[in-house]
Amino acid sequence: MAKKLSAALFGILLLLPVWAGAQLRIEISGVGKVQIPIAVASFQGEAGVPQEISAIIRADLEGSGLFKLVDTGSSATSLNETTPVNHAEWKNRGADTLVSGSITKLSDGRYDVRFRLLDNVKESNLGSLSYAATPALLRFTAHQISDFIYQKLVGEAGVFSTRMAYVAKQGKRYELLVTDIDGHNPQAAVLSNEPIISPAWSPDSRKLAYVSFQTGKPVIYVRTLSTKEVIPVASFKGSNSAPAWSPDGKQLAVVLSRSGLQQIYLIDADGSNLRRLTTSNGIDTNPTFSPDGRHLYFTSDRGGSPQVYRVAPSGGEPERVTFSGDYNVRPAISPDGNMLAYVARRDGRYRIAVLDLSNRNERVLTNSANDDSPSFAPNGRFILYETKNGRADTLAIVSLDGTLHKTLPSVNATDTRDPVWGPFFKY
């Protein structure tokens, strides 16, 4: 765990700390039906520390919609990860679970962060951990603690320490940003005076593919986040758009108009070895690989209206996947490969829908009018997407069960758009 963490921290360090203008503020408008009551005591020694660890953990847990925060009261001020507690007393106050910990500054400038998770119902210790974090990585450490708590109490991987990429637009200034999934800790990746669209994470989370209009037309680039190296991957005659990584990160599906209308091609991640995958008389776009790499889902109007199809990356006859409505585009596939999210036009409104591929059951998750760009959290529980707040593009998250809705309004960019949820760190 410690080794894994330090490797992940190293990965974060590689992102040069560029100040980026856009900051996001979270607003929650719905919460889960079943919530786990939890008390998160202030960490002993956290006053004066650059990041308030306990507040970040509280915001993470509450923001997931799966936890109900219980006030710790004044008695908890001296709690740390070793203090004996009266389980019955905490349980009576409604705190089925309790997090407590401490922060100590080390001589080398790092912080020693320790915590413990207690189950007050079973009167047991669910685990404790310690981390040594530089001041810059305290937020990440807090998210890691939230992930630990989530894993222990919900029983699946937490996604608080994951990141997202999106485009912030302010006037004619376009910025491709990478931030923590809670909207904090923005890192500028690309800045341009021309539109940037369609960011896509490489499976190892080290690279972003995206489309920039910098040269006067859509061209696909891949940027390595640590080195800032940028290579044009597809700059063929016509438009180059909608990049999607294969699960092994070795190739990209891209959409090119070099033969007329937009069609799907495969290309190696270094821009070599181009080969055409789809052939239709209309539009084929929005490619996305299934996690097992066996299917490539995409949008096509070959049947008259835009619908989601899938085809084997080796080629063959595409199979239609969506059937309800006359506009289902921009597919995204869940990490387990079982759920398909897409933009569905229903009653003239563009909304996010999910289709259970095992039983063909479709649910429309959002009720807004201009939703776009859905992407799954790496644990499959949430979908990040673009919506409208008045005339402004805004990021939002909905849980797959439809109970949690939250918007992430931008504080100082006019529009935040085209988000994509990053993978778990793989180091």
Add this chain to the structure above:
Amino acid sequence: MLNLNTTTKTALLVCAGLILSACSSVPLDEPKVKIEDRSTGTSSGNQTQVTQTAVTDPLNDPNSPLAVRSIYFDYDSFVVKAEFNATISAHAKYLSANPGRKIVLEGNADERGSREYNLALGQKRAEAVRKALSALGVTEGQMEAISFGKEKPRAQGNDEAAWKENRRADINYK
């Protein structure tokens, strides 16, 4: 609209040439006209000839059918309407007569709908104009059809008037 833009661009180029020559510190008897020639792309002549070239090129004539550079499309349609036939043929004729000239056909879509799909819809409009020009003899090497989708709207509103303006393909001379 685009016609104005192009006229403005030409005017700016000429002005830039004039400013460059005005700002240069070369002796007054040096042949300043050469600087102006380069800036306007003409191969020879003096200031008078530059002005004449700018006016005589039908591309710069606001009364020429070539002054129309935008082809508008109906909602969810990708058919070049008959009302633009004269425009298309004028450009085809000019491009055939000037095989060195190149154009970029820039397709656009209104703001409704998904970003990448709208990029494909804009491409469909640019492609429709490219095909029409191709049928009239314009060579493939002179044309590139691209799309801005809904990313560079000329009209900013969210009403039918703005959407109509943005369902468009522009002929952009390079």
